[in-house]
Each structure stands twice: as structure tokens, then as C-alpha cells.
Amino acid sequence: MITEALVLSAMIFVLGTFGVLVRRNAIIMFLCIELQLNAVNLAFIAFSRLMGIDGQVFVFFVMTVAAAEAAVGLAIIISVFRHYETVNVDNFKLLRW
Amino acid sequence: MIEVLFYVFAAVALGGALGVVWAKSPVGSLLYMVATLASLACIFVLLEAHFLAAIQVIVYAGAIMVLFLFVIMLLNLGHDYQRDLKGGAFSLLSFVIIGLMAGVLVRQFGENAITEPTAGGRAIDAALAQHGAVGAIAQPLYTTYVVPFEITGVLLLVAIVGALVLAKKGGQ
Numbered sequence: 001m002i003t004e005a006l007v008l009s010a011m012i013f014v015l016g017t018f019g020v021l022v023r024r025n026a027i028i029m030f031l032c033i034e035l036q037l038n039a040v041n042l043a044f045i046a047f048s049r050l051m052g053i054d055g056q057v058f059v060f061f062v063m064t065v066a067a068a069e070a071a072v073g074l075a076i077i078i079s080v081f082r083h084y085e086t087v088n089v090d091n092f093k094l095l096r097w
Numbered sequence: 098m099i100e101v102l103f104y105v106f107a108a109v110a111l112g113g114a115l116g117v118v119w120a121k122s123p124v125g126s127l128l129y130m131v132a133t134l135a136s137l138a139c140i141f142v143l144l145e146a147h148f149l150a151a152i153q154v155i156v157y158a159g160a161i162m163v164l165f166l167f168v169i170m171l172l173n174l175g176h177d178y179q180r181d182l183k184g185g186a187f188s189l190l191s192f193v194i195i196g197l198m199a200g201v202l203v204r205q206f207g208e209n210a211i212t213e214p215t216a217g218g219r220a221i222d223a224a225l226a227q228h229g230a231v232g233a234i235a236q237p238l239y240t241t242y243v244v245p246f247e248i249t250g251v252l253l254l255v256a257i258v259g260a261l262v263l264a265k266k267g268g269q
Contacts, residue, residue: 001103002211005144008107010202012114012133014195019118021191024181027169028126031117034161035130038137041153045146049218050211056221057237059149063156064249068256070161074168075263081172082266088181 005046013039026077026087030070037066103143109136122176123169127162134158145221147230 012035019032041059048055077087084091109132116129134157141150182188224233238246 001100001143002215003206003209004103004107005140006206007203008110008140010206011111011199014199014202015111015114015118017198018191018195021195022183022188023118024183025123025174027123027165027174028117028181031126031130031165034157035114035117035133038134038157041149042137042140045141045144045149048146048221049144050215052217052220053224053233053237054241056146056149056234057242059146060152060234060238061242061245061249063149063152064253067156067161068252070164071256071260072263074164075260078168078172078264087172087174 002046002049006043009039009042009046011039012036012042024088024090026080026089027074029089030073030077034066034070037062099143103140106136106139106143109133110140123174124166127165127169130165131158131162134162145218145225147225148234 016032016035016039019035020029023029023032041062044055044059044062048059080092081087113129113131113133113136117126117133120126120129134153138150138153138158141147141153183191221233224236227233228236
């Protein structure tokens with residue numbers, strides 16, 4: 001079951017990457033990043049069956065970082081939305097070539 | 098029995114992940130994400146990470162997803178029904194790239210099949226039997242990893258202050 005869990009985590013990670021690359025809605029891009037973080041969590045837990053409990057401790061830290069990242073990221077999205085009236089990343093022209 | 102359950106939850110998780118990428122409206126994406134998170138929590142239970150499964154449901158599916166939903170409702174994005182995929186060559190290119198990534202990862206994981214029970218698995222089962230589901234993870238968290246744990250607290254404080262400053266109306 002460890003191997004299957006690792007394969008599943010690889011598939012979810014790849015799907016998250018695809019979402020980040022092809023979607024334009026900033027909130028959905030964020031959701032896809034959460035998807036990637038969750039895939040990594042699954043890999044950590046699968047590997048913790050192999051290496052001991054430390055993997056689970058790391059999942060704890062990853063979840064905390066994900067929560068902090070979601071709070072700050074959504075605050076940025078809100079303030080960008082106030083400026084541009086949209087969350088479509090194609091419309092964010094500043095700092096782009 | 099556990100294998101069958103694993104495959105059921107894995108199918109739900111994969112379908113949910115596809116839904117997140119494919120759904121038209123942000124709220125739809127979010128609900129697919131909740132399905133994915135819940136079935137991943139079930140898989141955590143099958144892998145004997147009981148405490149993390151509970152945290153996954155409470156923190157991820159509970160708090161973070163509600164935060165996302167709150168922002169979608171606040172910005173009134175709930176009826177944004179056209180699909181906003183990037184078109185043409187770029188999505189084809191990213192599809193090729195993720196196809197390669199998936200191939201490499203799945204091949205790597207599939208080739209080195211792991212035979213259970215493993216040494217780490219036995220250690221975790223012993224810790225679970227001795228300390229319980231919470232104690233097994235709290236024991237290393239408060240001894241070996243106590244400094245990262247404190248830094249995590251500081252990180253959360255910084256995140257709270259940062260989010261407040263960024264989202265405050267009419268700031269500098």
C-alpha cells in the first residue's frame with residue numbers, strides 16, 4: 001500500500017501542477033497549490049511508514065505553513081482585487097513582460 | 098479489505114483533483130477540493146496517521162477551505178461560469194511537461210516496490226500502542242523538533258499580522 005500511496009501522491013501533485021499552469025483564476029491557482037501541498041503530505045506519510053514517525057511531524061509543519069500561506073495569499077488576492085476588480089491573472093500587467 | 102478501501106478513496110481523491118482543475122466555477126473547484134481532502138484524510142487513517150487525519154479534516158477541510166469560500170463569496174466570484182483555461186500552445190506544452198513528470202515519478206515509485214511490514218511501520222505501530230495517536234506524534238514534536246515548532250508559532254504570528262496589514266482597507 002506504500003507504493004500505491006506514493007503513486008497516488010505523484011498523480012495528485014502532477015494534477016496540481018497542471019492546474020497552476022493552465023488556470024487563470026488566481027483563487028483556483030491557489031487551490032491547486034494546496035493540492036500540491038497535500039500530495040506532498042501524502043508522500044511524507046507514506047514514507048513515514050518506511051522511516052519512522054518523523055515524516056508525520058513534518059506533515060504537521062507543512063500544514064501550518066499551508067495555513068499561513070493561505071491567509072497571506074488570500075489577503076494579497078483581496079487587495080489586488082480592490083485595485084483591478086478581477087482575479088484573472090491575465091489582467092495583472094505590472095511586473096510582467 | 099484495506100486495499101479495496103484504499104482504491105476507493107484513491108479514486109475519489111483523483112476524481113476530486115481532476116474536478117479542481119476542470120470545474121468551471123470557483124465554488125465548484127472548492128467543493129471538489131473538499132472531496133479530495135476528505136478522501137486523503139481517509140487514506141491517512143489507512144496509513145496509521147490518525148492524528149494527522151483529524152488535523153487534515155479540522156484544519157484543511159474545515160478552516161482553510163472555509164477561508165477560501167469566504168473570499169470567493171466576499172469578492173462575489175461565485176457566478177463566474179466561463180472556463181478560464183489558458184489556450185493553445187501553452188496548455189499543450191504544460192500537458193506534455195506534466196505528462197513527463199508523471200511518467201518519471203510513477204515509474205520511479207512503481208519500480209522500487211516496498212514490501213510490508215517495514216521497520217519504520219513497526220516503530221510507528223509500537224509508538225501508537227505505547228503513547229496513543231496524539232502522544233506518538235507529540236513525543237518527537239516536543240523533544241527533537243521543539244525549535245522548529247516554536248519557529249512555526251512565530252511564522253503564524255507573522256502571517257496573522259501580514260494578512261491584516263495586506264487586507265486592511267485604505268492602507269499606505
